[in-house]
Amino acid sequence: LPGDGYSSEEHDVFTTAGRTCIEEGHSPQVLSIVLDEKNQNLIRSLGWNLLPPLIQVLLKKEDKNLPQCLAMFNHLMETCRPKELLIGLLEQLEHDDPDGIANRLHLLLSPLQKVLLSLGSRKASSLGMTLSSVLDQLAKLPVPGTKEQEEDDIFSLCRCCAELMDFVRPFVLEARQSGRARGDSCKSLGGLGGDNEDELQTELLKFCMKALSQPLLEVQLRDPDTLPLSPLRAFATEILDIVSAIGESLPALVFLPLLKRKQVPGFLEEEVRYPKTSLASLAHLVFVHHLAADTFPSVFSPVFCLRGNLEHVSLLLSRTEDLGLLKGLVSYRVFLLVCVCV
Template sequence: MALDQLCDVVQRCQTIENDLYTPEDYDLFQSSARKCIEDGDIAQVLSIIVDEKNKNIVRCMGWNLVGPLVQVRLKNEENNLPHSHAILTHLLEICSSKELLVSLLEQVEAANQDAITETVMFLLQPLQKVLLNFGRKKATFLGMTLSTLLDQIARLPVSSMTEQQDDAAGLCRWCSGLLWFVKPFVEEIKHNYHSGVVHDEELRTEILKFCMKTLKEPLLGVQFTDPDQLENSFLCEFSREILVILCGIGEPLPELLCHKLLKKRDVPGFLEEEVRYPRESLANIAYLLFVHHIGIETFPVVLSPVFILQCNMEYVELLLSRTEESHLQRGLDLYEKSLVRVEDNSLSVELLELKTFVSIPQNLVKVMTQCPVHRLRSKGLSVFQLSINKFNIEAKYKFLRCMFKTSHHSGVEGVVIKNIKNLVDFSLRPGNENIWFRGINFLPLLRLVLCLPQGPETDLLQNLDRIMEALNLLRYLLLRDKECDNETGIWLEVHTIHDRFMKPLRLGLNMSKAHYQVELKNTQVKDRNKENDSGAVCTITVGNEILPNLTPELQIQALHSALFTFELIESVLVRIEEIMETLP
C-alpha cells in the first residue's frame, strides 16, 4: 500500500514543471517513503531515489528521509544497511545542503539517552560532508553544528580516568569522533595561515569556541587522579589534541594564559573577551600545562616562576571558588605546582596588594574547613603552608596577621600561630635578625594572638587549637627569650598578658571544668537509674548546645574526654604560671 502511494506521488510529480510541488506532495512523499522504509521495502525506495527521472523530486523532498534512514542504522538490520547507506549517500550528493543540515541536526537533538553515542557517531560523517559543501560560507553552520554536538555530549556522564578503559557511556568515542570531525576545518585554517592567504576569521573563531567549550565540558570534570594511568588515558590524549589545535589556529598557549599580564590582546568589550576566552577553559589549560605538563613544550622556559604564578592565580581563584570535587582538585594541584617552582622566602610583600593573593588563601580556608572530602582538606592544608613558605619575612608577617584576623576558625588560627612561633624561632637565631618577628613590630601581632575571643566565656573546646598553640607560643617565648635579652619584647608585656589572657583563661577553665563535672555526675546518676534499660538514651546540654542522643555510656565517655582536654590545657597553663611567678 505505502509503496503504491510512493509510486503514485512520484509519477504525478514527474509531470510538474519548475518544481512547483504542493505541501500535500511533500507530506505524501515523506509519509509513504517512511512507511516503505519501516516495512522493509527499502530496496524499492532506493530504486526510486536513484532514478534520473526523479532527480528533481528527490532534490526537493529527499531530505525528509534522513530520520527514517537513521532509525534503520540504529536498528542495525544487516539486510537493509547497504540500501539505507546508498540512499543517504545519494541524498547527500543532490539535496539542498541547508535542508540536509537541518534534518541531520534534528536527528542529533532527538537522540535517545541510550542511543546518543551510536546516533551521533553515525551522523558525524554526513554532517561533515554537508558542511564542506557550503564552501566559504560554512563558518556559521559549523558553529551551529558544533554547538548542537557539544550540547549532546554534555548529557553523557564524565568518567574518571580509571573508568575510561571501559568507556561504557561512549565519551571517549565521542571525543575521538569530534577530533576527526573538525580536522578538515582546522587544516583549512592552518593552510590559509601558512600560505599567507587571508583566512576566514569566522571559521577560526568557531574552532576556537569549540576548543574552549570542550576544555570546560567535559574535560574540566575529568579526574586525572592516577598519574600511573595518565599516559593510557584517552581523555588525556584528547586534551593534548585540543591544545595542539589551539596552537595550530593561531592561539599560542602562553598568550592565552598570560594575555592579561602581557597585554598583547585587544578584544573589544568585556563580553567578547569572556565569550572567546572563558576563564574556566583557560583555567583548565593552565592545569593541563603545569600539573600534567600536557603541551608544556610550547611554553617558554624563560618566563620566571613568579610571573607564571601571577598568571595562574586568577585560574586558581576561579577553581577554588567552586564546590565540585574536580574543580577543587584542579585548583589545589595548579596552585601547588605553581608554588613549587618559586624559591622559598622570595615573594615580596607587594604581591599581597593583588586581590588574588588574599582571596585564594581565604578560599583555601574554606576547603580546609568545609570540604567534605578528607583528601582535599589535607591537600588544602599542605598547599596553604607551602604558600606561606614562599613569602619573604615581611610578607609572611602581614599575611599571617591578615589570616589570623579573617579566618574565624580555631584550626586555621592554630596553624597561623604555629607559623608565628617557628618564625620567631628562626628570627632569634644568629644571622636571621629582622624587624618583623622581634621587637616593636612583633608586639601587636603577639597581643592579637594572646587573647580569648569571648573572654572567660570562650568555648574552650571549640577554640582548643588556637588556645593550645597560643599557650605553646607564650611558653616558648618565656623560656627562649631571656629577660636580660628581651629580643622579642615579651618581657615588657608579661603583666598585660597575665591580665588579658592568663587570668580570663584560668577563670574560663575553672568554670568549664566545674560545669562538665556536674554534667558527668548527673549523667552517671541517670545511667545507674536506667541500668535495667540497655537501650536507654539521654541528652545533655553543654555550653548552651544539646549533645546528640547517645547512650549514657557514650555520653560519659564524651564528658571524660572533655575533662581530659581541660587538664591538658591546665598543665600548660600551670607551667606558664610557674615561670611568671619567678618575675619580680
C-alpha cells in the first residue's frame, strides 16, 4: 500500500497468515496480536485485510470464536484508516443470495455509516458509491406481492429499507444544515439544479432518483386503509422528504416535462440528473398515493396536472412488466377523473 511502509510481500504474508488463522479457528491468538500495542502501526495499515473472514464469522453467529472476532472487528473499525475500511466493507456487501443480502446489510450499514462520518467534508463521493451499492443489493431482493407478505416481511426488504433510512439520515441532516443549499430560485417551480449545490446534495439526489426507480417503481404501495403501518410506504415518504430536504422542488420535478429549459444539442445533464423513469415514479407516488401532496400549490388546474403528467403516464404504460403497466393505467385514470369532475 502506498505510503504505509510495508512491501507488497509483507502485505501478502500478513493477509494470508491472518485470514488463514481466523478461518482455521485461531481467532483468540490473532486477537492478541491485533490488540498488542507494538503492532498498532501494522494493524493501522494492513488490518483491514482481515475483514473478509471476520465478517463471515459474524454472519454465522454460532461460531465459538464469535466474541473474539467481534472484538477484533471493533478494534479494526477504530484503528484502521477510513479509506481502506470503506473499500473492505463495500467488498463484503456484495452478495447474490437474498438471505445473505439482508444479513450483510444489517451487519455492515452501521460500520459503513461510522466510516463515512469520519471522512468529514471528503465523504460525498464515497457516500454516493455506498448508497449506489446498497440500492444494487436491495434490487436483488424479492418484492412483497401481498399485504401479508409486507406485514410479515418474508423477503426482508422492509427491514432493509428501514435500516437504509437510518443509515442515510445523518447525511441528510448535514446536507440540510450545510448552508450551501441552492438559492430561492431553486425552490420555485422553475428552479432546478444550481451552481451552488454542494457535492453531498448531489449524491443524495442521485440516491433518491435511483430509489424512485428501484425499488419503488417495482413496489405496489398499499393505502393506509388497507395497511395502516406500511414499511414500504414509509420508505417512499422518506425518499420524498429527502428530495425536499436537499432543496429540490417536488412540483418542479413532477412538471419538468412542461417546465424544462430550452433543449441544447448534446446537453444531457438534465436527463441524467432527473431520469424520466424516476420522475414518473415520483408523479405516481404524489398523484395516486398522495405522498407529499401538501407541497403542491392548490392553484394548479386539473388540465395543467394532466398535461404535466402525460409524459410520465406514457413512460409507465410503455413498461413491459405488469406492475409498471398497471401503475400507468391507474395514473391515467386518476388524471382523467380529475379533469372530468371539474
